[in-house]
Amino acid sequence: MDESSYWNRPTSHLLGSVPAVVNEESEASYGRRGGGGRGYQTLGPPTEGFDQQSQNNWKGVFSISSYTQYFDVDTDVVVNRLISSFYPAGGDFFNKIGANPDLYGLIWITTTLVFMLAAFGNCATYLIQKRTDRTTSWSFDVGYVNAAACGIYGYSLVVPVAFYFLLRYLGSNASLVRFLCMWGYSLSIFIPTAFLLLIPVEILRWIIILIAGTASSCFVTLNLTSYIGGSNDLRMMMIAAFLLQMALAIFIKAWFFP
Amino acid sequence: MSNSHNDTIPLHPSNSQSDIDEIRSLIDDSVHSGPAVVLPARHPATTPPPSSSPFISSNIPPPPPVSSSSSLQKLQSVPAAPPPPPPVGNSSSIVANGFGPPPNTLTEPVLDTVKRDLWRIVSNLKLVVFPNPFREDPGKALRDWDLWGPFFFIVFLGVALSWSASVKKSQVFAVAFALLAAGAVILTLNVLLLGGHIIFFQSLSLLGYCLFPLDVGALICMLKDNVVAKVIIVCLALAWSSWAAYPFMSSAVNPNRKALALYPVLLMYLSVGFLIIAID
Numbered sequence: 001m002d003e004s005s006y007w008n009r010p011t012s013h014l015l016g017s018v019p020a021v022v023n024e025e026s027e028a029s030y031g032r033r034g035g036g037g038r039g040y041q042t043l044g045p046p047t048e049g050f051d052q053q054s055q056n057n058w059k060g061v062f063s064i065s066s067y068t069q070y071f072d073v074d075t076d077v078v079v080n081r082l083i084s085s086f087y088p089a090g091g092d093f094f095n096k097i098g099a100n101p102d103l104y105g106l107i108w109i110t111t112t113l114v115f116m117l118a119a120f121g122n123c124a125t126y127l128i129q130k131r132t133d134r135t136t137s138w139s140f141d142v143g144y145v146n147a148a149a150c151g152i153y154g155y156s157l158v159v160p161v162a163f164y165f166l167l168r169y170l171g172s173n174a175s176l177v178r179f180l181c182m183w184g185y186s187l188s189i190f191i192p193t194a195f196l197l198l199i200p201v202e203i204l205r206w207i208i209i210l211i212a213g214t215a216s217s218c219f220v221t222l223n224l225t226s227y228i229g230g231s232n233d234l235r236m237m238m239i240a241a242f243l244l245q246m247a248l249a250i251f252i253k254a255w256f257f258p
Numbered sequence: 259m260s261n262s263h264n265d266t267i268p269l270h271p272s273n274s275q276s277d278i279d280e281i282r283s284l285i286d287d288s289v290h291s292g293p294a295v296v297l298p299a300r301h302p303a304t305t306p307p308p309s310s311s312p313f314i315s316s317n318i319p320p321p322p323p324v325s326s327s328s329s330l331q332k333l334q335s336v337p338a339a340p341p342p343p344p345p346v347g348n349s350s351s352i353v354a355n356g357f358g359p360p361p362n363t364l365t366e367p368v369l370d371t372v373k374r375d376l377w378r379i380v381s382n383l384k385l386v387v388f389p390n391p392f393r394e395d396p397g398k399a400l401r402d403w404d405l406w407g408p409f410f411f412i413v414f415l416g417v418a419l420s421w422s423a424s425v426k427k428s429q430v431f432a433v434a435f436a437l438l439a440a441g442a443v444i445l446t447l448n449v450l451l452l453g454g455h456i457i458f459f460q461s462l463s464l465l466g467y468c469l470f471p472l473d474v475g476a477l478i479c480m481l482k483d484n485v486v487a488k489v490i491i492v493c494l495a496l497a498w499s500s501w502a503a504y505p506f507m508s509s510a511v512n513p514n515r516k517a518l519a520l521y522p523v524l525l526m527y528l529s530v531g532f533l534i535i536a537i538d
Contacts, residue, residue: 064450071451074514104452108522115529122536140536142429 070103085185088218091226106184116194117148121256127200213249379407386467408466418476441526454511471498
């Protein structure tokens with residue numbers, strides 16, 4: 001056994017691969033563990049990896065390097081997109097995404113929203129109960145975490161996919177990643193809303209959630225219209241998108257901030 | 259040779275005696291030790307000390323050379339099956355020796371294994387969580403990563419939270435465990451997807467070790483029940499955890515994306531901190 005080849009074995013093409021699912025590189029995983037001693041240094045340009053990926057399509061599904069193209073954003077780009085999602089007026093979100101849609105926003109906005117809803121939902125429920133009945137004590141309902149996770153993750157995954165398939169069926173062009181990205185950023189307005197809904201005045205809460213819901217729905221509808229092209233037979237889709245977003249807003253208010 | 263005695267059936271259909279000799283000679287070539295080891299295994303007493311051979315246990319007294327072949331067949335047929343390359347990082351002495359002789363870990367007493375693992379957890383903890391000169395160089399620290407430490411910390415945090423909960427205890431444990439375990443995996447994937455350079459299990463190990471301050475915070479909060487005190491303690495524990503995780507995460511990605519990589523870490527620790535305060 002030639003020892004020197006053990007450590008000099010090229011591992012740069014393994015950059016970004018999750019070790020457990022890489023099949024024929026199992027013996028090279030020993031080399032990678034030795035490379036663990038080098039820690040966080042770069043292992044060289046992953047040029048070999050891309051050749052391998054293009055040869056075998058199935059392997060691309062499980063390798064991380066095929067998904068890095070959707071996370072190719074810097075901090076300032078993400079912040080820019082986030083701020084533009086607060087203003088429902090301009091319908092130019094898809095232009096802003098351009099050729100670089102990112103899934104980072106979708107994943108972390110939804111996760112932040114789940115946490116906020118669970119945390120602030122509990123606080124708000126306690127505050128409202130305290131107003132009506134002075135003797136209630138704090139109790140943390142873990143079911144809120146489950147409900148928030150199912151609701152938000154489900155909505156943000158199912159609705160864009162459904163719209164993608166429907167619009168494809170109806171013939172217009174649609175891009176799944178861009179839809180996921182847009183719907184993900186549209187949820188970002190609910191994060192400060194969740195914070196504002198802590199105020200234990202019922203009328204004020206309804207006003208806040210209606211404003212936020214309307215803003216988010218307008219964002220979704222205007223961008224969808226400008227992307228698809230506003231033809232008449234697709235009008236049902238736009239109305240459906242608006243109503244779904246409003247339904248989400250009402251659900252948030254009714255379930256987490258009763 | 260090995261089939262001449264009918265009392266044992268070697269696990270390899272091939273000749274296990276020659277396999278062992280070949281492997282031992284390879285091992286000893288790398289250590290450049292003396293020629294004494296290349297002898298056939300009938301003379302275990304002459305093999306060099308200590309624990310250089312995984313095939314003959316040092317605890318078992320060396321059998322008399324004449325009738326040794328049958329008992330040695332029995333001893334060797336079992337350990338011959340697992341292929342040799344020694345698990346890297348099994349103890350710090352191996353890492354120091356490089357490809358040295360594998361220690362006798364298969365047949366050592368359980369207490370030795372437990373002590374060695376505990377010692378590794380403590381040393382990793384000292385490297386990651388407490389101030390030490392190696393923190394600036396992420397490659398040096400946590401070279402010897404393991405997953406036992408993170409496992410203990412996650413389970414302890416789940417149990418502590420579940421203990422302090424008054425209702426739905428099992429659901430609390432499930433949420434805490436899922437949050438921490440899935441969170442560590444997702445955070446690592448996040449860094450990898452952003453184009454960062456980290457080793458998957460090393461990062462899991464690191465995120466698990468950085469939970470130690472939150473464990474301490476959870477333990478103290480279990481004992482004291484005052485809300486304001488809990489908030490202060492959890493804030494301190496959170497700051498400590500974030501300080502521990504910061505150099506590793508931030509050095510792993512492009513500086514333009516540092517905030518993108520660090521924000522999810524903060525989110526996870528914040529949510530765990532909130533659970534600690536909120537569970538009553």
